[in-house]
Amino acid sequence: MSAFAEELDKKLDDAAKRRGDYRRQLRDKMVAQSDGSRKFANLAGHIMDTIVRPRMDDLAERFDHARVAEDIDTAHPYHCTSRFGRTDRYPATAQIELGIGHDEAIENVALYYSVSIIPVYLDFEKKDEIRFSIDTLNESWLVAWVEEKLLRFLDTYLRLEQVEQYQRDNLVIDPVCGMTVNKAMSAAFAEYQGQAYYFCVQGCRDRFVADPAGFLNDINPSS
Structure with a gap:
């Protein structure tokens, strides 16, 4: 066999070996991944x-x-x-x-x-x-x-x-003392004629319940 033929076969053998190595690497990787x-x-x-x-x-x-x-x-x-x-x-x-x-x-x-x-x-x-x-x-x-x-x-x-932008819609007025109250955290509330009212303390609620119309007239006096 000529030197040229030997060189051809060597290169092809090397390529076949690389393919074999690659397949073994894939197999080992697959086993490791599993x-x-x-x-x-x-x-x-x-x-x-x-x-x-x-x-x-x-x-x-x-x-x-x-x-x-x-x-x-x-x-x-x-x-x-x-x-x-x-x-x-x-x-x-x-x-x-x-x-x-x-x-x-x-x-x-x-x-x-x-x-x-x-x-x-x-x-x-x-x-x-x-x-x-x-x-x-x-x-x-x-x-x-x-x-x-x-x-x-x-x-x-x-x-x-605590963040104003979140609580803006919760802010209402206590109809007794006029303080701004967060209705979601108010101390007390009462209903009158289907409307809910919120209070800063229980005392304000008690006064409101005793005379709701009077306090609401003070807030919205008739013209």
């Missing part, structure tokens, strides 16, 4: 079931208008969402989500946090995440991070009671 997928599913399920969901439930249970979503997104199964409906006291819709994902190699895990409040009249942390190796879970550290995020959300949500 193992990683199983490991991630077990880890993510554990985090959601023992750390995230119980604490999301604890938060939502303290508000009649909050619910933890039961629907499962098959494309992103490892996440938990709480939705807060609009009320007079909290005149905005809010949503908080905690979810878990992984990198392409399934070697590192990310726990992410996101919040939305509509309408937006205040500044707040909308997104954050932490990353850790799939093989080095520190549960106490993770619990502390989740609890800190949920408490931070609660601080933000409670601020809805």
Whole structure:
């Protein structure tokens, strides 16, 4: 065989070897991903079931208008969402989500946090995440991070009671003393002729109930 023919065969053999190496790499990668997928599913399920969901439930249970979503997104199964409906006291819709994902190699895990409040009249942390190796879970550290995020959300949500833009429609006049009162947080209220009236203290309500027409005539005297 000539040197030229030997060189041709060598190059073809090298190419065949590269193809074989590539196939073995794909096979090894597939095995690793399968193992990683199983490991991630077990880890993510554990985090959601023992750390995230119980604490999301604890938060939502303290508000009649909050619910933890039961629907499962098959494309992103490892996440938990709480939705807060609009009320007079909290005149905005809010949503908080905690979810878990992984990198392409399934070697590192990310726990992410996101919040939305509509309408937006205040500044707040909308997104954050932490990353850790799939093989080095520190549960106490993770619990502390989740609890800190949920408490931070609660601080933000409670601020809805204090921001003027949210509470503008709740401001009414106490018909007895003339003070401006937030009806969602007033000390007392009474109804008269199908209309609700709100008061700064119980004493103002008692005086109003004794003579509602008199106080309303003082506010709206006949011409």
